[in-house]
Amino acid sequence: MEPRVLTSKKPFTLKGFFLQWEWMLVLLFVAVIVMNVNLSDYFWDYNNLRDATMSFLDKAFIVLPMVFIIILADIDISVGSIVALSSVIMADLYAHGVPMELALIVCLAVGTLCGYINGLLIVKFKELSSVIVTLSTMIIYRGIAYILLKDQSVGKFPKWFNYLGWGYVGSIPFILIAFAVFAVLFGILLHKTTFGRKVYAIGSNPTASRYSGVQVDRIKIIVFTLAGLMSAVTALFLTSRMGSTRPNIATGYELDVIAMVVLGGISTAGGKGRMIGAILAVFLIGYLRYGLGLINISAQTLLIVIGLLLIFAVSVPKLKWKGTGAKGKAV
Amino acid sequence: MKKVLTLGLAAVMAVTLLAGCGGNDKEAGASGGGSPSASTGQPSDAGGKKRLAIIFKNTGNPYGEKQMEGFKKAVEENGDEAILKAPDQPTAEAQIQMIEELISQKVDAIAIAANDPDALQPALQKAMNAGIKVISLDSAVNAQSRITHVNQADPERIGRTLIQGVSEMIGGEGEIAILSATSQATNQNTWIEWMKKELEDPKYANIKLVKVAYGDDLRDKSVSETEALLKSYPNLKAIIAPTTVGIAAAGKVLTDKGLKDKVKLTGLGLPSEMAEYIESGVCPWMYLWNPIDVGYLAGYTAEALVKGEITGAVGEKFTAGTLGEKEIVADGDGTQVMLGDPFKFDSGNIAEWKEVY
Numbered sequence: 001m002e003p004r005v006l007t008s009k010k011p012f013t014l015k016g017f018f019l020q021w022e023w024m025l026v027l028l029f030v031a032v033i034v035m036n037v038n039l040s041d042y043f044w045d046y047n048n049l050r051d052a053t054m055s056f057l058d059k060a061f062i063v064l065p066m067v068f069i070i071i072l073a074d075i076d077i078s079v080g081s082i083v084a085l086s087s088v089i090m091a092d093l094y095a096h097g098v099p100m101e102l103a104l105i106v107c108l109a110v111g112t113l114c115g116y117i118n119g120l121l122i123v124k125f126k127e128l129s130s131v132i133v134t135l136s137t138m139i140i141y142r143g144i145a146y147i148l149l150k151d152q153s154v155g156k157f158p159k160w161f162n163y164l165g166w167g168y169v170g171s172i173p174f175i176l177i178a179f180a181v182f183a184v185l186f187g188i189l190l191h192k193t194t195f196g197r198k199v200y201a202i203g204s205n206p207t208a209s210r211y212s213g214v215q216v217d218r219i220k221i222i223v224f225t226l227a228g229l230m231s232a233v234t235a236l237f238l239t240s241r242m243g244s245t246r247p248n249i250a251t252g253y254e255l256d257v258i259a260m261v262v263l264g265g266i267s268t269a270g271g272k273g274r275m276i277g278a279i280l281a282v283f284l285i286g287y288l289r290y291g292l293g294l295i296n297i298s299a300q301t302l303l304i305v306i307g308l309l310l311i312f313a314v315s316v317p318k319l320k321w322k323g324t325g326a327k328g329k330a331v
Numbered sequence: 332m333k334k335v336l337t338l339g340l341a342a343v344m345a346v347t348l349l350a351g352c353g354g355n356d357k358e359a360g361a362s363g364g365g366s367p368s369a370s371t372g373q374p375s376d377a378g379g380k381k382r383l384a385i386i387f388k389n390t391g392n393p394y395g396e397k398q399m400e401g402f403k404k405a406v407e408e409n410g411d412e413a414i415l416k417a418p419d420q421p422t423a424e425a426q427i428q429m430i431e432e433l434i435s436q437k438v439d440a441i442a443i444a445a446n447d448p449d450a451l452q453p454a455l456q457k458a459m460n461a462g463i464k465v466i467s468l469d470s471a472v473n474a475q476s477r478i479t480h481v482n483q484a485d486p487e488r489i490g491r492t493l494i495q496g497v498s499e500m501i502g503g504e505g506e507i508a509i510l511s512a513t514s515q516a517t518n519q520n521t522w523i524e525w526m527k528k529e530l531e532d533p534k535y536a537n538i539k540l541v542k543v544a545y546g547d548d549l550r551d552k553s554v555s556e557t558e559a560l561l562k563s564y565p566n567l568k569a570i571i572a573p574t575t576v577g578i579a580a581a582g583k584v585l586t587d588k589g590l591k592d593k594v595k596l597t598g599l600g601l602p603s604e605m606a607e608y609i610e611s612g613v614c615p616w617m618y619l620w621n622p623i624d625v626g627y628l629a630g631y632t633a634e635a636l637v638k639g640e641i642t643g644a645v646g647e648k649f650t651a652g653t654l655g656e657k658e659i660v661a662d663g664d665g666t667q668v669m670l671g672d673p674f675k676f677d678s679g680n681i682a683e684w685k686e687v688y
Contacts, residue, residue, distance in 0.1 A: 048435040055428050151514030151545055155449045166453055242423055242450040246515060249424065293432040299390055299419035
């Protein structure tokens, strides 16, 4: 009997290997570094490069579960509001005498709950697309944050709380280590477990997956819950960076996060993309912003540059790019 | 595949080009001229040109642009280089990022108009630990985040004068509301505190402050907040807007709705923006100071600190260019330098001032 050839796994060719989207990201990353080094003498400095990560990594935690969500061909635009709500509840509790350690755990619990509610709503109301559901929860969650704190800010956290966003382990920023740990965990979850394979399956073809026995609903709920949890993690680091919080923090974070995921080669049509792409995109956008900030470029010009980069990221695959996963799918 | 590779390289080139072009446009929305005197990303030579930076609350704010202009003038009068930065959203997170970028560039001084009095503390303390002289201007940061604060006028005088003015406008009785900027802005909150204190005086027993609304210094939000005030409080007699963006927005709304004689408007406004409303009577009079001078004074304060002429302690004196001698005074648990008294703009003098700023 002839051995069956699995068409989903293409034979390895050197050309095929190097023409992957992730290598294009590496090329872009190198280009950005080279450009920045030429623009400013302050860029190529170990301390500066190291400290720059502390500025852009706070929202990177949300990028990790967002990769899953977008592979599922869903979206979650409520993450910014979840960050705000978790942070506000934590601060409000602390201001009312709850010990900070406990408030911290409540923050994570709130985020997880918000994510779980998102998942539940999306799964129960199949007629509603995830963008509509998370649009509503985006407004509701931030609304609750405003009701709690009105327009005020709460701060004066204990000194040790500063360590999260500003501290170092040896000479490596704590936030970088935390991100690395989570990135590895999520990467393994996506690429090395059956859970991850099921996520790809659902993204490529939800109906076929369901009829093949994949528990689509359960997986979606888990993924959205994870997004809520990681939003709460971001809330911890962001609140620590600012030393205080108020209801309008993290506005627009969902757009930044989705931009990083899409730039990472994860198609919004679903079923395609790799974790390493998103991680590369995080550092690409982070250092691009930082480097341009070092030459004091105006805030508006920066927005244009990032926007153009995104358009490029989205349009190139349309031109018969040999990416990984579902072939010929429109972005 | 050749097509794709070419496109990829083209994109890379485009990114580099854009950054290169953008790199020449270094002023953050200030005097948009092509003067190459802004930061070039190169380190200052020891003993050579110093680099002093100013961060405002947000871009697209004419008042802020005037302040940055004044700052630049002061710094360049001393033969140094000015770096002007402002975020596109009035948030503390964006300002923290900019502070980090300035620390990386090893600037000599940072002057900041804060979006939040406390949220910038960790970042500014990091700057001070790195040897950078940090001062705040216009909107203060808490005393631990700065060496000293440059204040435009005594906040007590500003608050009290505005209430006295509004009382005169509405004949001593009626409902009034305040249209402020962002809820965390230090300067706004201090002035509102003093307004409330002034209202405790028995002679204002018939005046009631019904609401403090927040327009966030954003034009569209200020417009909608004004409209909401007019809807929710139909008996409103006056609006006090101690923010140039807010007062201009309120002026437009009141004019468009034809409420000129029903609802009076006053506050702090830029003469150039408010001239039409003062001339039409929608705003009988208002106050301000010269924002160019505020920036200018901040520039000289920063220079004096960098040169080591002062350390920010109470009682120290220094010369601030054309503004003359200035003294550092106490302010809560910190110190500050004052520009002077608020200036009244009315139909008598608006014509001459609207060209200036």
